[in-house]
Amino acid sequence: MTSAISIDGVSKRYGALQALDSVSFSVEQGEFFALLGPNGAGKTTLISAMAGLARQDSGQIRIMGHDTIASARDARINLGVVPQELVFDPFFTVREALAFQSGYFGLRRNDAWIDELLFKLGLTEKANANMRALSGGMKRRVMVAQALVHRPPVIVLDEPTAGVDVELRQSLWDFVQELNDAGHTIILTTHYLEEAETLCSRIAMLKRGRLIALEDKDTLLSRSAKREVALKLSGELPASLAPWHARNEDGRIVLSLPTLSDLEGVLTTLRGAGLEVRELSMLETDLEHVFVSMMSGEKI
Numbered sequence: 097m098t099s100a101i102s103i104d105g106v107s108k109r110y111g112a113l114q115a116l117d118s119v120s121f122s123v124e125q126g127e128f129f130a131l132l133g134p135n136g137a138g139k140t141t142l143i144s145a146m147a148g149l150a151r152q153d154s155g156q157i158r159i160m161g162h163d164t165i166a167s168a169r170d171a172r173i174n175l176g177v178v179p180q181e182l183v184f185d186p187f188f189t190v191r192e193a194l195a196f197q198s199g200y201f202g203l204r205r206n207d208a209w210i211d212e213l214l215f216k217l218g219l220t221e222k223a224n225a226n227m228r229a230l231s232g233g234m235k236r237r238v239m240v241a242q243a244l245v246h247r248p249p250v251i252v253l254d255e256p257t258a259g260v261d262v263e264l265r266q267s268l269w270d271f272v273q274e275l276n277d278a279g280h281t282i283i284l285t286t287h288y289l290e291e292a293e294t295l296c297s298r299i300a301m302l303k304r305g306r307l308i309a310l311e312d313k314d315t316l317l318s319r320s321a322k323r324e325v326a327l328k329l330s331g332e333l334p335a336s337l338a339p340w341h342a343r344n345e346d347g348r349i350v351l352s353l354p355t356l357s358d359l360e361g362v363l364t365t366l367r368g369a370g371l372e373v374r375e376l377s378m379l380e381t382d383l384e385h386v387f388v389s390m391m392s393g394e395k396i
């Protein structure tokens with residue numbers, strides 16, 4: 097099956113700044129994929145190149161098999177991008193904005209789908225309101241609707257929940273999840289790691305324009321999962337275990353073990369030192385921890 101998105105050796109410079117450095121990866125059809133990275137990592141640059149808004153210096157991007165440069169129009173028709181910034185014409189009503197966007201894709205009779213989008217995104221009552229009169233969250237919903245007017249199979253959301261309240265965030269995710277269930281491929285960039293953790297099945301991480309990780313969420317989590325152990329002891333931690341001492345937390349000593357099987361040795365050492373283990377628990381690792389570790393260059 098053709099990949100939804102295939103990115104092959106894509107590089108882009110802005111003057112002396114290498115915004116993207118030989119980035120390659122593919123997103124398969126039907127995936128819910130997360131693209132994570134700190135500010136300035138190159139996420140928006142990559143999305144702009146996918147959408148044909150910026151041109152890479154080298155490398156190739158294909159959307160549903162269509163090259164974003166050689167077959168720009170076919171590539172664009174297959175892609176819906178919800179931009180990070182709110183871009184709109186303040187003089188249009190919501191419905192007009194969506195009709196205009198449909199026209200851009202050559203769709204003249206698109207009212208039924210526009211009505212459905214308005215309904216699904218809770219915008220029905222705002223259909224005839226001017227864009228400038230909408231709250232930020234409502235404008236954000238219109239951005240999502242705009243990206244979907246041409247029913248693209250591949251949908252990219254560039255930090256869609258920035259500045260969006262909890263309730264809207266949840267309804268937005270329900271809707272995006274519905275689209276994914278219906279077979280749409282979703283690529284999401286977000287700073288809310290818990291969103292990526294709950295929604296996405298595969299995660300790519302960019303750092304200074306380079307792809308530093310690309311893995312199944314579960315693999316990524318299990319790479320460092322459950323290797324921290326919190327202990328309450330009857331006395332001081334023996335000096336021989338000091339190298340594994342990560343921190344103290346809530347009156348407990350947290351050890352960071354290279355592998356889980358090292359726990360056996362730890363317990364033997366503690367017994368040998370005549371110490372009683374009053375409490376022992378494994379600490380769960382969440383994506384946030386993995387992310388921060390990888391971004392700080394720490395080995396996990």
Ligand SMILES: Nc1ncnc2c1ncn2[C@@H]1O[C@H](COP(=O)(O)OP(=O)(O)OP(=O)(O)O)[C@@H](O)[C@H]1O
Binds near residue numbers: 133134138180
């Ligand atoms: N048009 C441009 N001209 C010059 N430099 C640019 C331009 N667009 C982006 N950059 C630079 O390229 C780098 C990557 O930016 P980009 O916006 O792609 O990162 P990002 O990962 O999307 O960050 P954020 O999370 O802040 O949106 C940054 O250092 C940015 O300053």
